[in-house]
Amino acid sequence: MKKKVILTIVVVILLIISIVFWSITVSPITYTVRKVTIKDEKIPSQLDDVTIAFFTDTHIGMFTDQKRFSKMIKVIEDLHPDVVIFGGDLFDHPAKNIPSHPDINEVINKLKHIEAPLGKFAVFGNHDLEDETSKELIISIYKESDFELLINTSRKLHNKGSQFIYLVGIDSMILGNPNIEEAFQNTDDSTYIISVCHTPDIADEASIYSNYLFAGHSHGGQIYIPIISSFLNIPGAKKYMKGSYKINDMTLDVSNGLGTTRYDARFLSDSEVVLYTLKHKEK
Known part of the structure; x- marks a missing residue:
């Protein structure tokens, strides 16, 4: 009996060590592709099979170096998407950890190298808006x-x-100035609307107009422990932190993002690029 107890303890300890090792050394640099099909009658037949690659929260700096960023970009390029959308937080606290000019130039070159025949788009994340200098830097990088x-x-x-279809970008709830009425003022509900916002808690307001919302920010908890992590109080992702939600007639999809912040570890929240495929649904 005593031997069984000792064996059980040893097995549990080894399991914990394995999980910690994986979460720290493997998971943060393993980039997955999650595939989602968006099917609706309002998606026109001419956009059937159009693909959209959504990536977010790269957090270049503290943990995401240029080598990691190159791997992230390659995952996107290998998908050959028609549209690419970035969900914000390009650098990790750029107001405090000011990116060097060589790093900035490398980021521009890698982002510029991504091909998307139907367009490349982005929204602000809260790290992008930490101060006016950071904001202007991000604007410049996107433009170039x-x-x-x-x-x-x-x-x-x-x-x-x-x-x-319409693509709508909404400013971040944190440090930004989201304006739902302004964002959707040139859309109409007879046309399918995909919206993008860094912070998922904008969903209740966006659901008045939007059919589908892409968001990030929360990293899916980054270290996600079922039940316990649902009580995390993440500003901008307090209500909607991880996964997919149905809100009125809108679907919200919260991506885990690609990078890490605060600590370089992930558990049950794989780093991901989301590849959406549009499908026209017959009436």
Whole structure:
């Protein structure tokens, strides 16, 4: 009996050590692709099979170095998406950890190298808005790397034809100035609307107008412990922290993101790029 107890304790200890080792050394640098199909009658046939790669929260700096960032970019490039959308937080606390000019140039070159025939878009994250210098830096990087920054505004997504859906970018709830009415003012509910916001708790307001919302910010908890992590009090992701939610007639999908912050570890919250495929649904 005593031997069984000792054996059980040893096994538990080894399991804990294995989990900690994996969470610290493997999980943060293992980038997965999560595939999601968005099917709706309002998605026009001309956009059938159009793919959208959504990535967020790279947090270049403290833990994400240029080698890691290159791996992230390669995952996106290997998908050959039609559209690429970045959900914010490019650098990790850039107001405090000021990126060097060589790092900035490398980031621009890597982002610019991503090909997306139907467009590359981005929204602000809270780290991007820590001070005016950081904000201007991010604006400059997006401009030089051919990403269109969407701040409370909309764009039409076409695919070699007149049919389209709307893409709406909403400013971050943290340090930003989200304005739902302004963001959706040039859209109409007869057309499918995909919206993007760094902070998922904007969902209740966005659901009035939007059909689908992409968000990030929470890192899926980063260290996610079932039940316990649901009580995490993350500003901007207090209500919606991880996974997919149905809110009124809108779907919210919260990505785990790619990078890490505060501590370089992940558990049950894989670093990910989300690849969405649009599908026209017959009535």
